[in-house]
Amino acid sequence: MNNVEWFDFISEVTDDIITRHTLGGLFLQVSRKAITSFGYPLEEIISQSPYSFIHEDDIAVVKNNHTFLINERKSEWVKYRLKCKNGDYLSLQSYGKLIHSTLDPLGYEIILYTKILDDDDFEKNIGDVFQMTRMSGDDETLSQKYKSQKKRADKSFHHHTLPIPYNTEEEIRILYRAINSSTNGITVADCRQPDMPLMYVNPAFEVMTGYAIEEVVGKNCRFLQGKDTDQPSLEILRRAMLMAEPVVVILRNYKKDGTLFWNKLELAPVRDSEGVLTHYIGIASDISSEVISRNQISELNLMLAETNDQLRIERDREREYAKSLEKINELKDDFVSSVSHEFRTPLASIIGFAQTLLKDNTISEQLREKFLHIIFNDGKRLARIVEDMLDIARIESGKSTLFKETHDIVAIVKDAMSAFTYDKEKNTNPLIFKTNSSIIALECDRDKIIQVLLNLLTNAQKFSPPDEEIIITLAEEEEIVHIKIKDNGIGIHTDDIHHVFEKFYRVKHPGQEIRGTGLGLPIAKNLIELHGGTISVVSTIGHGSEFIVTLPKRVHE
Amino acid sequence: MSKSILLVEDEESMQVLLDYVLKSNGFVVSLAQNGRDALDLLQTTVFDLLCTDIMLPEVNGIEVCAYARKNYPHLPIIVISSKSQEKEIETALNEGANDYITKPFDVDYLLKIIKKYL
Ligand SMILES: Cc1cc2nc3c(=O)[nH]c(=O)nc-3n(C[C@H](O)[C@H](O)[C@H](O)COP(=O)(O)O)c2cc1C
Numbered sequence: 001m002n003n004v005e006w007f008d009f010i011s012e013v014t015d016d017i018i019t020r021h022t023l024g025g026l027f028l029q030v031s032r033k034a035i036t037s038f039g040y041p042l043e044e045i046i047s048q049s050p051y052s053f054i055h056e057d058d059i060a061v062v063k064n065n066h067t068f069l070i071n072e073r074k075s076e077w078v079k080y081r082l083k084c085k086n087g088d089y090l091s092l093q094s095y096g097k098l099i100h101s102t103l104d105p106l107g108y109e110i111i112l113y114t115k116i117l118d119d120d121d122f123e124k125n126i127g128d129v130f131q132m133t134r135m136s137g138d139d140e141t142l143s144q145k146y147k148s149q150k151k152r153a154d155k156s157f158h159h160h161t162l163p164i165p166y167n168t169e170e171e172i173r174i175l176y177r178a179i180n181s182s183t184n185g186i187t188v189a190d191c192r193q194p195d196m197p198l199m200y201v202n203p204a205f206e207v208m209t210g211y212a213i214e215e216v217v218g219k220n221c222r223f224l225q226g227k228d229t230d231q232p233s234l235e236i237l238r239r240a241m242l243m244a245e246p247v248v249v250i251l252r253n254y255k256k257d258g259t260l261f262w263n264k265l266e267l268a269p270v271r272d273s274e275g276v277l278t279h280y281i282g283i284a285s286d287i288s289s290e291v292i293s294r295n296q297i298s299e300l301n302l303m304l305a306e307t308n309d310q311l312r313i314e315r316d317r318e319r320e321y322a323k324s325l326e327k328i329n330e331l332k333d334d335f336v337s338s339v340s341h342e343f344r345t346p347l348a349s350i351i352g353f354a355q356t357l358l359k360d361n362t363i364s365e366q367l368r369e370k371f372l373h374i375i376f377n378d379g380k381r382l383a384r385i386v387e388d389m390l391d392i393a394r395i396e397s398g399k400s401t402l403f404k405e406t407h408d409i410v411a412i413v414k415d416a417m418s419a420f421t422y423d424k425e426k427n428t429n430p431l432i433f434k435t436n437s438s439i440i441a442l443e444c445d446r447d448k449i450i451q452v453l454l455n456l457l458t459n460a461q462k463f464s465p466p467d468e469e470i471i472i473t474l475a476e477e478e479e480i481v482h483i484k485i486k487d488n489g490i491g492i493h494t495d496d497i498h499h500v501f502e503k504f505y506r507v508k509h510p511g512q513e514i515r516g517t518g519l520g521l522p523i524a525k526n527l528i529e530l531h532g533g534t535i536s537v538v539s540t541i542g543h544g545s546e547f548i549v550t551l552p553k554r555v556h557e
Numbered sequence: 558m559s560k561s562i563l564l565v566e567d568e569e570s571m572q573v574l575l576d577y578v579l580k581s582n583g584f585v586v587s588l589a590q591n592g593r594d595a596l597d598l599l600q601t602t603v604f605d606l607l608c609t610d611i612m613l614p615e616v617n618g619i620e621v622c623a624y625a626r627k628n629y630p631h632l633p634i635i636v637i638s639s640k641s642q643e644k645e646i647e648t649a650l651n652e653g654a655n656d657y658i659t660k661p662f663d664v665d666y667l668l669k670i671i672k673k674y675l
Contacts, residue, residue: 337642341612344639348660349570355664356578367577374570 003099003109004029017092017114023070025050028109037116039085055081055089065096069110073098079117091117185209185284187221188270191277195220199279208286210256221282224253224263233301236308237267244269244277245315248304250287261288342385346378388519395526402445402530409442409449409481409551410435413474416453428466429487431457435474440481443554448527455520456485456547463489463545479553480533486546492539500537501525560675561585563602565595565609565621566637571660575608575637578664579671592616596624604632605675611638611649619652626653633674637662 007020011031020029027045035042038053054062058080069075075096081089094114179186185205189196197218206212209224222229233249240247246268253263264287270279353371357363363371394400417431460470464487473484492500501521528535532552539545562584566572572588579586587602589595592613599607599621607625611618622634636649639660646657656670 337640340641341639344641344660345568345571348639348662349568349574351661352574352578352664353570356574359664360581362581370573371577374573378570 007031017116019112019114021050021110021112023098023108023110025066025110034114037084037090038082044085050082053082055083057081069096069098093117185282185286187282187284189221189280189282191269191279196280205284208255208261208284209253225251226254226258228252228254233304236301236305237265240267240308240312241280243312243315245308245311247308247311249308250301250304261286262290263287339385339389343382346381349378350375350382388523391523392519395523400526400530402448404443404445406441406443407446407449409440409444409483410437410474411439412442412444412446412449413453413472413483416450416457417472419450420454420457429461429464429468429470432469432471433474434471437474437476440474440476441553442481442551444531444551448530449551452524452527452549453483453485455524456549459520459547460485460487460489460545463487463491465489468544476553481551481553483549483551484546485549486544488544491541491543492537492545493541497537497539501535559583559585560605561587561603562606562608562671563587563589563595563598563604565589565592565607565613565618567591567610567613571610571637578668582668584671592618592621595621599625599628606671607632607634608671609634609636611636611640611645619648622649622652622654635670635674637667 003020007018007029010018011029014031015033016031017034017037018031019027019034021027026047026049030042030045038045051059051062062078062080065075065078077093077095079091079093082092084090092114094112096110096112098108099111100108179202182202183204185208186202187198187205188200190199198216198221201213201216216223225231225234231252233251237247237249248264248266251263251265253261255261264285266283268281269277270281272278353375357368357371413433417433421431457470464470468488471486473486475482525535528549528551534550535547537545537547562579564572564575564579564586566575566588567590576586576588587598587604589598593616595609596616607621609618609621613621618636618638622636625632625634634654635656635658636654637658637660638645638649641659649657655674658667658670
């Protein structure tokens with residue numbers, strides 16, 4: 001499980017305030033309890049700095065603890081006051097830990113556990129809560145370390161960027177000093193040159209391997225493997241590099257004098273501001289002293305492989321997500337263009353006739369009336385399109401409600417059929433109604449059922465050649481009724497059939513385009529489901545489609 | 558002599574509008590309800606101008622354009638369509654249309670364009 005999933009799970013089951021943060025403190029995720037306690041909606045918290053919510057008198061103590069947490073990987077308990085949405089301050093006590101970020105194996109993030117204190121408790125203890133214990137090392141490098149880690153963390157949500165845009169020469173100098181004084185071997189390789197030569201190694205690398213910087217710059221780092229280039233973990237490394245993904249592996253490497261050492265290598269791709277891969281940065285640690293046997297190594301490598309797999313899964317998921325977003329956008333674009341098309345035709349008629357009526361005073365009384373009728377009808381058509389769009393909006397926001405009464409469904413189907421034939425003057429498809437029942441009592445919202453039937457009839461007609469029959473069958477069982485609407489039209493392709501109830505989805509036919517907003521069927525499906533029923537479709541290309549609506553006679557609340 | 562126009566349009570209100578507007582401006586109008594009828598009419602009758610929609614049942618307007626352009630290189634073709642994306646306009650022009658008018662349109666503008674080609 002990655003951090004996000006894990007946190008989602010915890011957040012669901014816990015009644016505690018748990019929050020996830022970037023190293024710099026920005027909220028990444030919060031548990032349900034945090035939302036209910038603080039009163040802010042999610043979007044007002046996520047990506048915000050907690051400092052904008054903390055009582056100004058408490059900011060210093062929290063910041064201290066924050067720095068401590070970064071350096072020590074876990075914090076002390078710290079007490080502070082947080083301003084809630086309603087303006088009140090809530091007294092809190094938090095404890096934090098650093099955990100590895102799932103997205104970036106080199107990065108960390110913060111998990112905080114927070115308790116709510118009652119006010120007395122808080123007053124008693126304020127001020128004496130926090131004793132900072134410092135790591136060895138002078139203040140400057142400490143704060144610098146924090147700063148560079150923070151920058152790294154902020155970046156990790158996009159991608160690593162090199163060179164990091166440090167502002168002053170002073171900052172660059174300090175960063176350089178930090179790299180130079182690191183006890184990990186740090187290497188940078190240039191991906192834009194053939195065979196990825198090293199362009200920099202730090203002194204710790206020199207110490208670890210026995211090679212001097214002049215000997216290795218310009219060479220690919222595989223010289224450390226000697227003849228030992230057949231290690232399983234190298235496969236993992238190669239695969240990750242092929243995908244430009246970060247990776248952690250343990251390698252058998254050899255110092256200049258030939259002695260074996262176990263190298264835990266963390267590799268991360270570095271991209272420029274356009275996202276183009278330019279460098280790799282490697283962090284090498286000699287873990288020989290921790291390593292006892294080959295068995296343990298293979299176990300460790302196995303574990304690392306799992307981590308790497310998870311990284312890959314995470315990345316794939318992100319890509320998948322990006323793809324589905326793209327798809328949604330495409331559907332939207334299609335929708336916008338088809339809606340605008342739907343609007344344009346009646347508008348052209350309304351504007352054209354109105355203009356003609358205004359200018360041309362030779363028009364006969366009879367024609368005038370005809371033109372006005374067309375304007376009226378096209379206006380109604382526009383209103384219908386708007387209605388469809390509003391329906392979908394209501395459905396999406398869950399505001400669609402039913403007014404249920406007991407009706408005769410036989411009569412409803414007949415009413416829908418006559419409304420359909422009346423509405424579509426030029427409709428030439430004969431409607432055939434088949435049923436064995438003369439009356440069936442059904443609890444439903446009559447208008448909504450008629451709307452569904454009209455949508456299905458319109459759909460059947462749209463895909464049928466003129467004069468082909470549309471057959472409506474109504475059958476009852478003990479508890480349910482089936483309404484089937486069958487056409488002899490062009491049929492729906494198997495690729496499309498799973499999508500016909502998705503909104504905005506419009507079946508594409510080569511050489512032939514069918515008008516519609518792509519909303520009729522999604523509306524129908526939703527309304528039938530609100531009635532506790534189902535809707536489905538079977539279809540054969542060239543032979544037509546049959547939509548089957550099944551409704552319970554009595555709705556179980 | 559009056560100029561004759563082949564009007565290809567499946568939408569009833571548009572048929573009535575264009576038929577009236579063109580006739581009252583002295584043109585002779587033949588109407589095709591779909592692309593296939595248009596191809597048939599083109600084979601049997603001589604027209605001075607072709608006016609077609611794009612979204613048509615069976616044979617679409619682009620195919621009508623292409624057919625007309627191939628067989629009657631000098632016939633002016635005007636597309637009237639509610640498709641307003643550049644891609645569609647480009648396709649129509651590539652397939653032989655001389656001009657492209659998007660719905661909704663100004664009746665006077667339409668007449669001006671038609672007269673320009675006659
Ligand atoms: C920045 C960087 C640092 C690397 N550090 C090491 C290292 O310390 N030890 C090692 O065995 N391989 C290291 N490699 C991996 C090798 O350079 C090489 O990519 C690996 O052997 C796979 O490529 P190959 O199949 O062409 O040998 C590093 C690679 C990069 C890009």
